[in-house]
Amino acid sequence: MTFPFWMLIVVLAVAAFTVRVLGLFAGDAIKSSRLAWMLDDLPGLIVVSLVASSLAGQSIETWIAAAAALAVAYVTNHVILTMCIGVVAYGGLVWFGF
Known part of the structure; x- marks a missing residue:
């Protein structure tokens, strides 16, 4: 060098x-x-802003899956379960052609 x-x-x-x-x-x-x-409150606000900006302009299936993930997160406060339910909800909605 x-x-x-x-x-x-x-x-x-x-x-x-x-x-x-x-x-x-x-x-x-x-x-x-x-x-x-x-x-x-800053870390939570950053995550919410990232999620909100990524949901802008997405399909209804994505919004429903995000709502399901939010409900699971609120009830269980378990990150991995929340991600799994969100992915399963989205996959199910797309698979069944909602």
């Missing part, structure tokens, strides 16, 4: 390390601020 390649690797490594360190400092600053209460 030539010197420019090694310099690129070093610069990217320093940049990656800097981003992580700044994230740690920013996280500590947010945790000690008056807005820290919002961090408790």
Whole structure:
């Protein structure tokens, strides 16, 4: 390898390390601020936004399967069972031509 390649690797490594360190400092600053209460609900809100955006424009079978998975998640609070029921519901709806 030539010197420019090694310099690129070093610069990217320093940049990656800097981003992580700044994230740690920013996280500590947010945790000690008056807005820290919002961090408790953030992971769930991110998941809901990802699911909602992926459901936009989908077929009715997908929406029904998502509703079935939501019901199972609410009742059981079991991730694997929720995924299995959602897949089975979608497969059943598509198989039977709903």
